[in-house]
Amino acid sequence: KNQVEQSPQSLIILEGKNCTLQCNYTVSPFSNLRWYKQDTGRGPVSLTIMTFSENTKSNGRYTATLDADTKQSSLHITASQLSDSASYICVVSAQQAGTALIFGKGTTLSVSS
């Protein structure tokens, strides 16, 4: 069964600190993996997208890694800011006909001053 598991479910960190969010998936055949950021009351916004052959992708202070062998991805946030407080959603796309987007339940990050 295609699944995406994210951990931790929630996280509280101090402003300026770094953090890492995890995403494990059992999706086959794998097409790509995305990380989305969703601010409260808004729709998700794409942060990064990685295909099978890519193992690192950065977007400003956000760096995503992908290990296709172990089927794990992480999102590292450097020097966190208050505006990073949001839900981060991992989405894995299966390469098949028909919609094959499998969503994780997200990690809620709270950055405090």
Add this chain to the structure above:
Amino acid sequence: KAGVTQTPRYLIKTRGQQVTLSCSPISGHRSVSWYQQTPGQGLQFLFEYFSETQRNKGNFPGRFSGRQFSNSRSEMNVSTLELGDSALYLCASSFDRPGLARRGTDTQYFGPGTRLTVL
């Protein structure tokens, strides 16, 4: 380029009523997908439309339906509303169908959502 727009943004209905939500995709995008988001459940896929045809459907009852028009605009309808239908309904558009494109042309862009409250 204008983003995905959804109307209305907020809606309050009572049990048993029906509701229609609208989504206008980014210009040029052909694929529209709908999701339901509730606290603790995350995003749950409702259906996907491409070229006016429903290509895939999630595990929701038949009370949930949708359609896509020739200009790619989409509507979803929920009949006989239940309390459990209270949620944020998100629409996402992409140029290509999710999962079938190379190098990100199937990246979905989400609208702000419609917050539906069923009393």
